[in-house]
Amino acid sequence: MMFQRIDPNKLAEEMRIAIVEYKKTQRVFEELARLKKETEDRQYLHYRFFSNEKCSIKDAEAKATISDEVKEVISHLKKAQELRDDCWGTLRSLEIKIELIKDANATARTEIKIGGFQT
Numbered sequence: 001m002m003f004q005r006i007d008p009n010k011l012a013e014e015m016r017i018a019i020v021e022y023k024k025t026q027r028v029f030e031e032l033a034r035l036k037k038e039t040e041d042r043q044y045l046h047y048r049f050f051s052n053e054k055c056s057i058k059d060a061e062a063k064a065t066i067s068d069e070v071k072e073v074i075s076h077l078k079k080a081q082e083l084r085d086d087c088w089g090t091l092r093s094l095e096i097k098i099e100l101i102k103d104a105n106a107t108a109r110t111e112i113k114i115g116g117f118q119t
Contacts, residue, residue: 006101015098018091025084032077036070043067 043064047055055063064070 011094011098011101015091015094018087018094022084022087022091025080025087029077029080029084032073032080036073036077039067039069039073040064043070 041064044060047063048057048060
């Protein structure tokens with residue numbers, strides 16, 4: 001049986017990079033979600049109190065939700081979500097790789113022990 005030698009330092013560095021990238025994308029996503037809420041609130045106030053046309057609360061909320069500024073933030077939010085999901089996938093694949101390596105090592109150790117009992 002041939003064992004593939006895996007450098008634990010390289011694997012640990014890959015894992016560190018994946019965690020850092022995931023955390024960065026998570027922060028960007030959360031910041032964009034906050035910006036979307038602030039933009040919607042600002043647009044709501046504009047339509048409700050500062051526009052020339054009188055709007056009900058529901059109308060102002062609806063107009064704020066579909067305003068161009070909010071749509072632009074939503075498009076950036078979707079891109080950030082895709083990037084965050086991609087980073088999470090990379091992180092998860094590294095976790096699975098580590099688990100598979102652990103399982104392979106445990107199996108190899110067991111096989112060695114069993115082979116040692118036979119004389």
